[in-house]
Every structure is written in C-alpha cells, then in structure tokens.
Amino acid sequence: MFLYTKNFDEQKARAMEGLRRALAEGKVDDDIIPLLDKINSLENYFTTSSCSGRISVMEMPHFGDKVNSVWLGKWHRTVKVEEVLEAIGRHEKGQLWFLIRSPILHVGARTMEDAVKLLNLAIGLGFKYSNIKSVSHKKLLVEIRSTERMDVPLGTDGELWVDEAYIERIVGIANSQVRRFKGKLKRLGEEVEKIENAHQSP
Amino acid sequence: MFLYTKNFDEQKARAMEGLRRALAEGKVDDDIIPLLDKINSLENYFTTSSCSGRISVMEMPHFGDKVNSVWLGKWHRTVKVEEVLEAIGRHEKGQLWFLIRSPILHVGARTMEDAVKLLNLAIGLGFKYSNIKSVSHKKLLVEIRSTERMDVPLGTDGELWVDEAYIERIVGIANSQVRRFKGKLKRLGEEVEKIENAHQSP
Numbered sequence: 001m002f003l004y005t006k007n008f009d010e011q012k013a014r015a016m017e018g019l020r021r022a023l024a025e026g027k028v029d030d031d032i033i034p035l036l037d038k039i040n041s042l043e044n045y046f047t048t049s050s051c052s053g054r055i056s057v058m059e060m061p062h063f064g065d066k067v068n069s070v071w072l073g074k075w076h077r078t079v080k081v082e083e084v085l086e087a088i089g090r091h092e093k094g095q096l097w098f099l100i101r102s103p104i105l106h107v108g109a110r111t112m113e114d115a116v117k118l119l120n121l122a123i124g125l126g127f128k129y130s131n132i133k134s135v136s137h138k139k140l141l142v143e144i145r146s147t148e149r150m151d152v153p154l155g156t157d158g159e160l161w162v163d164e165a166y167i168e169r170i171v172g173i174a175n176s177q178v179r180r181f182k183g184k185l186k187r188l189g190e191e192v193e194k195i196e197n198a199h200q201s202p
Numbered sequence: 203m204f205l206y207t208k209n210f211d212e213q214k215a216r217a218m219e220g221l222r223r224a225l226a227e228g229k230v231d232d233d234i235i236p237l238l239d240k241i242n243s244l245e246n247y248f249t250t251s252s253c254s255g256r257i258s259v260m261e262m263p264h265f266g267d268k269v270n271s272v273w274l275g276k277w278h279r280t281v282k283v284e285e286v287l288e289a290i291g292r293h294e295k296g297q298l299w300f301l302i303r304s305p306i307l308h309v310g311a312r313t314m315e316d317a318v319k320l321l322n323l324a325i326g327l328g329f330k331y332s333n334i335k336s337v338s339h340k341k342l343l344v345e346i347r348s349t350e351r352m353d354v355p356l357g358t359d360g361e362l363w364v365d366e367a368y369i370e371r372i373v374g375i376a377n378s379q380v381r382r383f384k385g386k387l388k389r390l391g392e393e394v395e396k397i398e399n400a401h402q403s404p
Contacts, residue, residue, distance in 0.1 A: 003205065112314075116337045131333030131345065135318045143333065150353045153372055161371050166363045170355055 004111040012046040035189045044110040053103035057087040078175040096154040102146035126184045148177040206313040214248040237391045246312035255305035259289040280377040298356040304348035328386045350379040
C-alpha cells in the first residue's frame, strides 16, 4: 500500500498549472523560484507549496488563532531594525509576536523510494526537521524544513512589553538565522539536481 | 521497499529493554509513562524515545549550539514565575533563552500501514506536526509532535534584555501552552488503545 503515487504525471501537471498561476499572481517567494524550477524539472518530483523562510511581525487575537491573525510586517530576507519598529508601530490589539520561520517546501514524490531519497538528501544538507508529511493513495508528500525558528511575544492590546534595544537584539539573531537558512537553500539547489542522475548511474 | 520493519519483534524487545533501563535510572518523564505503556502494549508499535513537553531556561554559547548548551531550569509542567526567575539568576555567560517544546514521541511501527494509521490518529488529535521521520530497512519511525513552541532570547553574558514583568507575561503564555499540550497527550492516551481493535473489527 501507498508505495507510489497514483496518476503521478496527471497530479504533477495539475500542480504545475497551479504553480504557473501562483507565479503570474506574484504569490511565490521570488528567491525560491529557481529551486522550485530545479525540483520540478526532475522526473519523479513536483512541488506543491513552499515558503523561502521569513521574519514577521504578527498580531493574533489569542495564541494559536492563525485564522484571525494579521501580518504587520513580513520579509523573506534580513531586515533593518527600523522596518520591524515600523511594523510594531501598527499594532493595535491582540497578542503581538515577532516570528521567524524556516524555509518549508512540500514535494510530491512518485514512489516511496523517491520520497525517502529526497528526505535523506534534505536532512543531510541541514534541513533537520524534514519528514514525510503524508502518505496516502493520493499523495506521497515530503516536507523539507529546517530548525531556525523564533516565537517572541512582544506585547498585547497596543502595549509593548519590551524596549527598542531588545528589538535590536532579536533582529540581530533573526538576521543570522536568515543568513543560515539561505545558505542551506543554496546548497539544496546545488545538490537536488543530482538526485536522479545518482539513481541512474550503474 | 521499506514496507515493513525487518525483525520488528527483535527490535521491539531491544527497545523495551532500553526503556526499562531508562525507567530504572529515572530518565523518563513521569507523566508520559502511562502513555508509553499503552503504546508498547500494542502489537505493532514500540516507543523509542519521548519527551512529555517542557518549559526551560537555557544557556547556549551561541545560537544552535545545543552540544554546549546548559539547562538552568527545566520543567515538564506549568511553572511559577519565581522558579523561572531563580533559573535566570543562575545565568552567567552565552545566550540566555526561554524555551517551550511540545511533547515528542518516536514510535517504531511494524508496517507502513501501521505507521500511517498512527500518524493520522495523532494529526487528528491536534499533534499537527506529526510525521514519518525515517523510513529504512531498519526502521519505520513515526514522530508525534504538536505545535506549541516558544524561543525567546532573554539576554547574553549575564546581561538581561527584558524585565521581570516581561518574564511574568511569557510564563503566563507558556503555562497556557503546557495546559494545552497536556490535554492533547491525555486524549492520545485515550484513543491510541483503540488503534489495533479498529483494525481487527470485521
């Protein structure tokens, strides 16, 4: 059971159509597009969703309520303290958080063997939280994910719990995390192309 | 390939021996022991490692250097502000962090079908970051993990970046996360027992 994805090529065609639409609408993080192209050029894989990693300032009605949360600022790159302070300045109500999220890619694989091969490549390149996210008749989904993350509560209902010097500190840490995961993405782009050739060699 | 774990019963026996040793040495989080017992009483699963979730205060030489990090305080339960302040008082050098980690269980499964069944049960009970962590001839490993997490930088080299009022705030948020994941663990304990019966029913 679940050893391979049913109608893989059909599914891939549909995913590629979705990607083209998302690209046209500017909904894909620019700096991850070359990596997506590389993965999608492989015979046995296709990307279904992705984020290149981000720093953000977010307002949530209460913890975990993502549905009603609002981004006051979001950057897929290193940030300046001023940008973060400006986003914080827009805070009015609910819980205010400073967040970092590692890059995340969801990749459909043709067979379980293909899935495991990509999983092991990703883990070896520092994407240590990578895993097989779902296994069903419809889909074999590999999640590529790294460890960088911060969840820092900053205040609530317009009141700030920390001072500007603290924001400066955490922006410094955040930027070093961003530099780290960008490096990992770069290496993944270099190595992922070889994954099918390795398979075909005698 | 990798549809089932080779020598499952042998592996399980070895894991159970390791668990007994860990229990004897007091290395297993008390409140998760009944859940481990339930999982290990099932024919097709065994636990290989686990943490019941925790709040901690940690000192790291620099970000991500877990090897040389030191716990100044660690609790598998809700905490009092005073306990956290006491731990922070022991900080001397390196980066100081306040952390929350969700419960995490690693469970070996006999077959891929068993793995997927447990994965889907866990996700359905709110352990949304659950996944299949590794797939090899030796092991089919399900990771059960939830979303609760905080990583809050508090200071560096003995200097604190935040005040006591802030610590109070984040302890409040942390405690509500702990209550949430304890509830999820409880439900998992109630539901996991049924997983093999469901399988055997006509």
